Amino acid sequence: MANPTGIGASVRRREDARFLTGRGTYTDDINRPGQTHAVFVRSPYAHARITGIDAAEAMQAPGVIAVLTGADMEADKVGSLPCGWQIHSKDGSPMKEPPHFPIARDRARYVGDAVAVVIAETREQAKDAAELVMVDYEELPAAVTSLKALEGGAPLVHDDVGGNLCFDWHLGDAAAVDAAFAQAAHVAKLDLVNQRLVPNAMEPRAALGEYDRATGEHTLTTTSQNPHVIRLLMGAFVLGIPEHKLRVVAPDVGGGFGSKIFHYGEEAVVTWAAKKVGRPVKWTAERSESFLTDAHGRDHVSHAELAMDRDGNFLALRVATIANMGAYLSTFAPSIPTYLYATLLAGQYKTPAIYAEVKAVFTNTVPVDAYRGAGRPEACYLIERLVEVAAAETGIDKAELRRRNFVPASAMPYQTPVALQYDTGDFAKNLDIALPLVDYDGFAARKAESARRGKLRGIGFATYIEACGIAPSNVAGALGARAGLYESAEVRFHPTGSVTVFTGSHSHGQGHETTFAQLVSERFGVPIENVEIVHGDTSKIPFGMGTYGSRSLAVGGSAIVKAMDKVERKAKKIAAHMLEAAEADIEVKDGRFVVAGTDKALTIGDIALQAYVPHNFPLDELEPGLDEQAFYDPKNFTYPNGCHVCEVEIDPDTGVVQVVNFAAVDDFGRVINPLIVEGQVHGGLVQGIGQALYENCVYDEDSGQLITGSYMDYCMPRADDVPSFTVRYHEDQPCTHNPLGVKGCGEAGTIGASAAVMNAVVHALSEYGVTHLDMPATPERVWQAIRRHTPAQAAE
């Protein structure tokens, strides 16, 4: 490798030094002089009218400074939390968008909906006093599951949203699909549930509001993946604070996985309350509060049908999905089950006709929004389960059936029937690499060996494609996004040649401080320790959209490249002046600025110094300084894709599923830091395996109480639940439309894993006649499935 800290090097992470020694600074680690603590009073009912709040006793409790309610916010003209995406129903009508106030005003709509906030000197005092706030509730019947909420006569979550239907949307060509089904030799059908999950970043959400009376400036420090978006939404829509008086800082953030993209009511409350009580106000969620209030993920119920000809060629796909939105529309909620889901239903296949219908439903549960992968895992799971069913029913080998239907690499760029245009990808190659990795041919022997030990064995595939690098703005706008989706960067060379890069992306575990610095090191030959990456503070960084949807490198990194292009152009001018050469003769070689055909050369450090000490600059032609900014709005999404293969062993006596082998082959385009990329894949895989085997967010269907409200009940995958992984990637299909050729790797593992695991589980159980099992495949579910399908054995 030419540059040991450049592109392609597994540079060890620079941020680790502080994390490993306990010097990370997460929001809850920050304390301000005079700081107070906020604790929320939350509804114990899924649905209730609030008929009165008596805070008199709480106000008398030790240390209490204020008890504030929705009425106080209303009096201060605080608005509702805006939704960032608008969807239209089939009939052209806009989605129903009932207001979502930071603190409920007259009705609580899920268990955990905030009803009041207590502010006290210490967290313990605030907690004690919160118990003393007397709220009169009139309990109302709740609509808990999406299916029941849609039934006639179901309780209404919002009085003015008839039938609890937020929107009834569709995509694709229904007539073409109907025609294809009429011709089909075989139709595979599947009903499936993609269960609700709790994202569970290990750092609970926290927010610290401050107000400076001297300057009139508000500061919010918060656990966010995109501080500028929070500033925009909270400033413009909720609190009405102009942007120059509102600073949002997201310091070290302990994981997000989507759950920290959204603007939450607590952020608005502490910012507003800090001015009201005249002191800093901090709120930190307890884990049980996170379960009740962090936006949940997934929660789809679907029916899918795949039409095939006699040879197993896919003719058409028809999908009907019901998506649970929870009680209110979270920031990006409507985009998830529509444009981030249905547009990916083509998968890796050249199915000519696709039609998808999606009904989004309000229920008395926590709002649902993006969780790692966001819509794409749901699409991958549906299509890959359906293909597996089709393989079983037609008797065509499941690898072969996939291969037969892949969009060939030669057909790229490929326009799918559901809006997207894939730029590059070689799907057969992913499969070719994966099969020997898992010794597919040796499976039968391993299965026989398992059988000798009384165990069942199965192998399952998942091939996936995702649309990442979210943007372009014009497309996003056409699809209903209310914001642009570009990214920004500023590359500032200092007089002595060190560099600060300001990025609109946000790092909450992805290692940007290392990867982004590698880009600069590669380009200008600057030692990596001389490059500083600054993110997460609206007072420092240019306006940016933050980190989600594997967009940081593809969009944020490309913005850095664009800013570096400008720096290079400027540096060439300065070099030409310094070397008394024509600007056109200056070229950059190994990070040095050289006069073509000579040995006259300058380092970027020489040039930077001159830029800030322009004693002999022709100042009418050459401006001092070496500091450039760029915004980058891509032309298309990027399309990471891959093939994941999982092998499981099941103990039929206990129903316990063990993942015994897992291989992931991915095409992420160009890879900047292999170490970090592989780490992202590992983490993603375990979240996918977690959904397949363990995780499930369960509400009581009548009362709407959250049953899985802590780590005692919600099963998080632990070290002894999962295996080590075989991970491979190839780089010969770079993205064609961003300057780095990168595609994104953050969500891939999660998208592929659940389908691969479930396909393996069902394959193992197929000898009992099991054709489908809903996630999670817990021991009880697996055991029941075995018993249900073998009544003779169950009777023994």
Place this chain on the structure above:
Amino acid sequence: MPCTVSMTVNGKAVSREVEERTLLVTFLRDQLGLTGTHVGCDTSQCGACVVHIDGRSVKSCTMLAAQADGAAVTTIEGLAAADGTLHPMQAAFREHHGLQCGFCTPGMVMSAVDLVTANPSLSEHDVREGLEGNICRCTGYHNIVKAVMAGAEAMQGGTMKAAAE
């Protein structure tokens, strides 16, 4: 009812007045400003708060500050050598990319050190079982397990294996 607790934290004697109900983790974070010890849950399930009491790992959200009276407490801030040299386990986590967001990391490292101290010759299976009380949402454990194995070797005075497979 306030009470006075005294203990040695990272080699320094400290004495403070606390409420009886104050948890050890709250004492460390809020009163001593040692914010490397994290709180990830309220049911003693996640392990983000693990510290050493008299050399053994303990979930500091599970005990009262008063119960640590007279004990020697080590937090993540006290693990590296005085000159800043990382403990071999910290170094192994860095080398093997055993952390991403870093939130679970202090607890993970403290658990790992105790695990290896108690059983210097652990297998991968032992490591996975031994870390059962610590949740990491980011890394998928693969690299954590590698790091702990390498850290175990390094704690024995061995050299660390390269991270590349």
